[in-house]
Amino acid sequence: MIKVLLLFSGGLDSMLTAKILQEQNIKIELLAFTSYFFNSNQAKQSAKILRKRVRIIDISKEHLKIVKNPRYCYGCGLNPCLDCHLLMIKKAKQILKKDKIDFIATGEILGQRPMSQNSRQFQILEKNAGLKNRVLRPLSARLLEPTIFEQKGSIDRKKLLAISGRSRKAQIALAKKYKIKIFPSPSGGCILTDPIFSQRLKDLFNHKKRINKNDIELLKxxxxxxxxxxxxxxxxxxxxxxxxxxxxxxxxxxxxxxxxxxxxxxxxxxxxxxxxxxxxxxxxxxxxxxxxxxxxxxxxxxxxxxxxxxxxxxxxxxxxxxxxx
Ligand code: SF4
Incomplete structure (x- = not known):
């Protein structure tokens, strides 16, 4: 049986991705992250709804480094989303090798976040992580180049979806189909997207060299x-x-x-x-x-x-x- 490691935020998109993969008789393992700027509470709650266990990795220190000094650009606040995704994908890759899991999947949707979820950003991410055509995005897969798993036939591309953009209509319809009644709002739980918090964090970066957890908690x-x-x-x-x-x-x-x-x-x-x-x-x-x-x-x-x-x-x-x- 094929085994996949699904990057799981606990949002509706990642819950639907789990369902779509399970329909193809693929065994899924859920992976979530926690940092100074977001926690894994939603992932834990949604995993319970799916009756799955979720593995949590604390990336606080590494994440703080990229927030302070990102290789790519920031989003609307001090959120370096591409760097952040790259960090998560690299962490997932380490687990793949160790636990003999076949590939990584995410609940990303093409065009949902213009800065970090477009074809070019997906390519940059896969290239930098050494995973070219090896990250499956089941919700948008049919709009993207086939991954090697689709090319080999271990995943049925016809059963994957072609969702794009910011509308939530398709996802709401799928939630009905899969009888998912409880799911979080799509606003996300990352405080780096909050402009007031981002301004406070910027001030902290300007005034203090060594920043610890307490400094960041005080900003909240x-x-x-x-x-x-x-x-x-x-x-x-x-x-x-x-x-x-x-x-x-x-x-x-x-x-x-x-x-x-x-x-x-x-x-x-x-x-x-x-x-x-x-x-x-x-x-x-x-x-x-x-x-x-x-x-x-x-x-x-x-x-x-x-x-x-x-x-x-x-x-x-x-x-x-x-x-x-
Ligand atoms: S919003 Fe926050 S958690 Fe999400 S990708 Fe961007 S930096 Fe990472």
Whole structure:
């Protein structure tokens, strides 16, 4: 029996690809990836629906490198999709050899994403991965050059499809045919396509050389305000306030309004840098601005502290901050 490794995001296209391959009596194994910018939750859920196991590979560190310095171009945000696909295909290729799997398949559709899903990009990807005509895309296969598996007859090309473009009509009809009732929206789960997140990430790349997971997780929470070499992050809800407290490093400063409900603020300070009074003042004003109750008061007390260090108090009168302790 032919065995195929299917790159599985858990989206409808990859679920349909699994069904189409199974119809040809091909044994499929599912492979998904996780990184700092996307997770594998959807892949796990959709694999459950298909009653299949999914193998997950963490590519965080390698993926971060290509996000920082892609060989090809970015998409709408800081998403280097062609580099990212190439990384995934290369990882899949390593498994092929090790587990004696016959070939790789993906749920890609010709023309669905103009920058990364066109014939030229498919060719670049296969050439760079050393897999020329060896990646099967069952949903668009009949619009593409036949892979060697179709040429040899181990895959019946007539049973593959010729879907192209961004319309979802054909996929919705197929979902009905295969009785797939639950599937995610096609927006995808990669935060690199979010323009606000991409801008924050760009700033981080410009300000810090060695970036770790915590730095990236901080970009996903709160409102961000630049403050010279520091950054002020204000929690938008209780959940974010808790996250911010957890993620603070020992040199950073946390801030809250004393005895009045309001946000938790984090002042991210570069290592070996002293906090400037003007930044403390700006953070205090912002913390007050985002508390509905404190906004209305002419004077509030603000607590600020470093992790495991003594709490200090600022007294904030109008726009002037007076250090009380
Ligand atoms: S959107 Fe994100 S996960 Fe998807 S290919 Fe592009 S960089 Fe990779």
């Amino acid at each position: 929470v709160g409102r961000h305000f630049p403050a010279n070499s520091a950054k002020i992050i204000i929690g938008r809800n209780h959940q974010e306030n808790l996250q911010i407290k957890k993620m603070a490093n020992k040199q950073d400063i946390l801030m809250e309004i004393d005895k009045i409900p309001g946000p938790t603020t984090l002042i991210v300070i570069p290592a070996k840098t002293e906090i400037q009074y003007v930044i403390l003042q700006k953070a205090g004003q912002l913390t007050k601005r985002y508390s509905t109750k404190a906004q209305k008061l002419s004077e509030v007390k603000i607590k600020y502290w470093r992790k495991n260090k003594k709490i200090k108090i600022l007294s904030l009168r109008g726009v002037n901050v007076v250090i009380a302790e």
